[in-house]
Amino acid sequence: MRERITSRRIAAGRRCTTSRIHPTDEKTMPDDDQHAMAQQAPPYVPPQPLTLRINGTDHQLLVEPRVSLLDALRDRIGLTGTKKGCDRGQCGACTVLVDGQRINSCLTLAVMHDGREITTVEGLAQGDKPHPVQQAFMDHDAFQCGYCTPGQVCSTVALLRELAEGQASAVTRGERLVQLSEEEIRERMSGNLCRCGAYQNIVAAIRTAASVAGQ
């Protein structure tokens, strides 16, 4: 019986609202259950100082270890170009570059990137001159609502680097890439979803960006 009450309370907590717990549950919760739950809770870890180097500028922060890189970028630093779509690694809207590699910033903690080189969509243009990938997206109308676009653009920048390094994908025939086919582009961009379905133009933009980059 005691276990049943505990799991019901935990389930209610997962729905993110303590107000849904019926008041009588609170009254019937034995003291030793409350004590057991308190013991299971992870210990509080205070905010940690860290330096995030973003787009060439150092940002000194004090953040709790549980804060994702995405939330640090958007809510603490104010770089809202990086978008939060699913917040669980499924859509790619939050893609940024860390030391040139693309990652989902919602799936990683800010404290893990102390001192590393982070590039967001805000850091790609050179002054008023858009990055060639941004220009290609504009030239091909590779967006409708544009919500997925910062992640698509960052992912494409990393894709071009992967191509330059000769990295194979799951659909590459042989060990090295010989041709950037549509199949290759779709496979390499499969982590970035576009709810508007602008894929055809995104593929065209990536082809153009790759040819500008000499690939």
Ligand code: FES
């Ligand atoms: S918000 Fe990070 S993958 Fe969707």
Ligand code: FES
């Ligand atoms: S342009 Fe709207 S989600 Fe891609």
